[in-house]
Amino acid sequence: VTNGAIGSVPYMRDLILAEYPRAKFNEDIRHRMNAAEVIDFLRDCDGAIMGGDVVNEEVLAALPNIRRIGIFGVGLNTVDLAACRRHGVRLGFTPGVNRLAVAELALCFMIAGLRWVAPLSLAMRNGERPRTRVGRSLTGRTIGLHGCGHIGKEVVRLLQPFGCTILAHDIRDYPDFYRSHGITPVSFDDLLTRSEVLSLHIPRSRATEGLYDAATLARLRPDCVLVNTCRGGIVDEDALLARLESGALVAACLDVFAQEPPDNDRLLRHPNLLSTPHAGASTREARIAMVQAALDGLRHGTLVDPAAFTDYL
Numbered sequence: 001v002t003n004g005a006i007g008s009v010p011y012m013r014d015l016i017l018a019e020y021p022r023a024k025f026n027e028d029i030r031h032r033m034n035a036a037e038v039i040d041f042l043r044d045c046d047g048a049i050m051g052g053d054v055v056n057e058e059v060l061a062a063l064p065n066i067r068r069i070g071i072f073g074v075g076l077n078t079v080d081l082a083a084c085r086r087h088g089v090r091l092g093f094t095p096g097v098n099r100l101a102v103a104e105l106a107l108c109f110m111i112a113g114l115r116w117v118a119p120l121s122l123a124m125r126n127g128e129r130p131r132t133r134v135g136r137s138l139t140g141r142t143i144g145l146h147g148c149g150h151i152g153k154e155v156v157r158l159l160q161p162f163g164c165t166i167l168a169h170d171i172r173d174y175p176d177f178y179r180s181h182g183i184t185p186v187s188f189d190d191l192l193t194r195s196e197v198l199s200l201h202i203p204r205s206r207a208t209e210g211l212y213d214a215a216t217l218a219r220l221r222p223d224c225v226l227v228n229t230c231r232g233g234i235v236d237e238d239a240l241l242a243r244l245e246s247g248a249l250v251a252a253c254l255d256v257f258a259q260e261p262p263d264n265d266r267l268l269r270h271p272n273l274l275s276t277p278h279a280g281a282s283t284r285e286a287r288i289a290m291v292q293a294a295l296d297g298l299r300h301g302t303l304v305d306p307a308a309f310t311d312y313l
């Protein structure tokens with residue numbers, strides 16, 4: 001088990017050990033393994049539970065014993081699906097099971113951003129009386145969702161009591177869901193220019209990497225709260241910092257970063273940035289469900305056809 005977030009938590013380890021008593025665990029939660037480290041760690045294994053660590057041609061060519069991998073997570077951006085297929089590696093992953101945990105953090109971020117929780121809390125810590133404390137209510141706001149898959153839909157469900165106007169932009173169409181939840185599907189440009197809160201729920205892929213660059217961020221309303229609980233690398237962090245520093249964006253709430261742990265100190269220290277260390281799926285309930293789903297993926301994973309995962313590539 002390469003993912004330190006599993007290895008360091010007894011209840012997750014126990015679920016795996018009950019089925020695979022000889023499993024070995026990485027316990028370093030800060031560090032995601034690179035190819036050489038993965039190879040070294042998995043050398044004597046026949047299968048693996050991984051999440052966030054690299055699975056590529058180099059890794060699989062060096063580990064011919066690995067026949068099965070259960071991915072602990074929904075994001076497949078560190079997994080080379082074509083290489084898995086070439087090497088006959090059966091793969092399972094865990095879409096859906098952490099949707100509530102991630103959606104709850106997104107909602108928490110939305111309210112926190114609108115209510116200035118990051119700068120107000122910082123001021124309190126510094127013994128200051130903050131000058132600005134009047135925020136905006138989530139109730140009645142226009143919320144934009146980029147991506148309306150499992151997690152985006154869960155955000156919509158959680159938002160129902162708030163009477164928001166919900167705009168959604170996705171490469172897929174979900175007409176029934178949109179209709180039954182009163183959501184307006186919009187173009188990318190409308191999403192950017194109309195959202196008072198913009199929450200990202202898209203995979204990191206070739207199509208989305210760096211999508212929120214300076215030009216895209218410049219389309220956002222100055223009073224927009226940007227929420228990212230999906231993947232780092234989609235929002236250009238330097239461009240985001242420039243907008244926060246110039247006051248062109250009121251607040252950003254990020255759970256994910258291009259580099260993890262993040263290396264962008266100025267951004268992390270900006271008073272209007274609220275950040276967490278990729279903790280979206282970190283509820284006890286979601287973690288247990290994810291380990292169970294990853295074990296299931298290990299047992300029943302299939303040879304995946306990369307063409308069926310075009311959203312992720």
Ligand code: 8YV
Pocket residue numbers: 003005051052072073074075076098280281
């Ligand atoms: C995982 C995630 O905790 O599901 C995902 O894709 O990002 C998180 O839920 C993480 O990937 C595992 O390290």
